[in-house]
Amino acid sequence: MLPTFQAAKNIDATFDSGLDGQMPITAFSNFTDGLEPNRRSREHFITNTNLDDDRLWVPYANGVWFQPCCFNVTSGGFTVVLKGLPGSMVGTHYHVGTVHGYTMRGHWRYLEHDWIAKPGTYIYEPAGEAHTLVITEDSPEPMITLFVVGGGLVYLDKAVNGSFAAYEDGFTLLELTRKHYREAGLDVTKLDALIR
Numbered sequence: 413m414l415p416t417f418q419a420a421k422n423i424d425a426t427f428d429s430g431l432d433g434q435m436p437i438t439a440f441s442n443f444t445d446g447l448e449p450n451r452r453s454r455e456h457f458i459t460n461t462n463l464d465d466d467r468l469w470v471p472y473a474n475g476v477w478f479q480p481c482c483f484n485v486t487s488g489g490f491t492v493v494l495k496g497l498p499g500s501m502v503g504t505h506y507h508v509g510t511v512h513g514y515t516m517r518g519h520w521r522y523l524e525h526d527w528i529a530k531p532g533t534y535i536y537e538p539a540g541e542a543h544t545l546v547i548t549e550d551s552p553e554p555m556i557t558l559f560v561v562g563g564g565l566v567y568l569d570k571a572v573n574g575s576f577a578a579y580e581d582g583f584t585l586l587e588l589t590r591k592h593y594r595e596a597g598l599d600v601t602k603l604d605a606l607i608r
C-alpha cells in the first residue's frame with residue numbers, strides 16, 4: 413500500500429518530503445485540457461480507432477503503444493486501446509479508481525495474479541489495486557486490450573513496498589497524445605472531441 417503524504421508524516425516524525433513547502437505536484441499545473449469552457453462538449457461521441465494505422469499508435473513504454481478513446485478530465489480517468497508486443501510490460505502501478513479491461517488480441521497477465529487474459533477476457537479491478545502488466549512471451553500475437561480507467565494511477569519505483577515514481581491520468585495522456593499527433597503530422601484538434 414502506498415503511504416499518502418499525510419500518513420508518511422504521521423508515521424515518521426522525521427519524514428522529509430523534500431518539497432520545502434511547495435505543492436507536491438507543481439508540474440501538473442500545466443496539465444489542463446487546454447480548451448476554453450465554451451469549446452468543451454458534454455455531447456455523446458464516438459471514436460474510430462484504427463488498429464492497422466501505425467501512425468495512430470502513441471508510443472508509451474518499450475514495445476507498448478495506445479490509441480486514445482476518451483480523455484476524462486472530469487474524473488481524471490481515460491479510455492484507451494493498449495497494444496503490447498510479446499514480452500513487453502507496463503511497470504508496477506497503483507490505481508486510485510476502478511479499471512475495466514476487455515482483451516481483443518494476444519495473451520497478457522499481471523505478475524500479481526495467477527490468471528492469463530486471452531481474447532474475450534474481461535477484467536474488473538477495484539480502486540486501490542497495484543499491478544504489473546506483462547504481455548506473455550508466448551503470446552501468439554501482439555496484445556490488444558481496451559482499458560477503461562476511472563482515475564489516475566501512480567507508478568511505483570519497485571514492485572513490493574514501492575514509493576512514488578511517476579503519475580499518469582487523463583490530462584497527462586492528453587498531453588502525450590497531442591505531442592505525438594504534432595510530431596506525426598496528425599490533426600491535433602481531432603483530439604479535442606475526445607475530452608469530457
Ligand SMILES: [Fe+2]
Binds near residue numbers: 505543
Ligand atoms: Fe493498471
